Amino acid sequence: MNAAATSLRASTKGEETRAQILAAAVQQASESGFESLTIGTLAEKTGMSKSGLFAHFGSKLELQLAAMDEAARQFTEQVFMPALKAPRGLKRVRALFEGWLSWPKRASLAGGCPIDAASREYDHRPGPMRDAVIERQRQVGRELAKAVQMAIDNGELKPGTHATQVAFEFMSIVLGFYRAELLLEPDVANKHARAAFDRLVESHRS
């Protein structure tokens, strides 16, 4: 099952190669950011001509936006969807956490989370890419806070717990982990991240 096949309904030939291009683009963005998505490099990587590849998107910006979409789709597929199988409440929050830490590896994104890359890349550069990344991040933040809120409504977390505050700290730990992977041995980063998460949960548990 290759990358193209995992994408939705690749009915026509064009959609199939488009999916292949985007898979390569997300991989590249994971390693070097969305600004490094050059038509030439991507054409070489996918074995097609610059103009042939270009025709699928019409502009570099459209290519970047499409790659961002694809990255978000993969994230949802790899992190949120599986977590929905866990029961509402702390179990699901923990499933989200575990999925979040490991999804870049599971999706074979050697360079780490591409959305993390995009966030830093565009956080202070106005334009469509910035708008896109902000929208996606906000949405993810809301979903995460909702999952936390369920654990509060559940009674697993103390009433009065601020879901958005917990979501903020959740995200912080994930970001700290991504960063620490670079500096420490991977298992040390893992240990730190899990200890932080446990402390977060413990200090709000009923």
Next chain:
Amino acid sequence: MNAAATSLRASTKGEETRAQILAAAVQQASESGFESLTIGTLAEKTGMSKSGLFAHFGSKLELQLAAMDEAARQFTEQVFMPALKAPRGLKRVRALFEGWLSWPKRASLAGGCPIDAASREYDHRPGPMRDAVIERQRQVGRELAKAVQMAIDNGELKPGTHATQVAFEFMSIVLGFYRAELLLEPDVANKHARAAFDRLVESHRS
């Protein structure tokens, strides 16, 4: 007092313009990353010719490394040096935290912490820039852990507290804050970050 004057001993003309170039480079790196440091753009921004600017560094890589050095110097000057005036222990850790959150703005780095940018940019791209950023981050991590350890030795934090774990969570909150600034209103991000820090301290206080 302009940017050049803040740099060490700008005795000769050359060193002075070099300092000006690096100030502009750090600013640019803060906004768009170190990979976006192009000779042409930087020449235009400083009002000199490409070749004239180029002569100061000899290669783009040397320019990037010099800009990274300058960013680290500014960070030390803006965050660590002032914190040393606070008494050892929790007070100093808190001073570090406050300084860390606000230093990009105090240094007029509109694009946020340039070292944060470099970390994500080079975390999975081998080369001298990656080596440089790893070395600096490790050093910062050690210094931070030392400051935490003082609060343990002090008795302000529980004996048995893991300084590196606290340092990891400290860094995570800072990263979460930098990210949240993008998505939320600034004062909300501030509130979340401070609440997280307070919870971190409280749960390890003696």
Next chain:
DNA sequence: GACAGGAACGAACGATCGTTCTATTCTGCC
């Protein structure tokens, strides 16, 4: 099996990239 439309190619464009030369201007010292 002809035909139409989509998909991909190859060549070329102007712009910009990093870099190299040579020439000019400036600065500091006797």
Next chain:
DNA sequence: GGCAGAATAGAACGATCGTTCGTTCCTGTC
């Protein structure tokens, strides 16, 4: 005030950037 060397400018290089254009190839339909 003249001289040496540093500092800067200007022009050009090959490479690559995003993009355009015209052509060829493939695929599915009658």
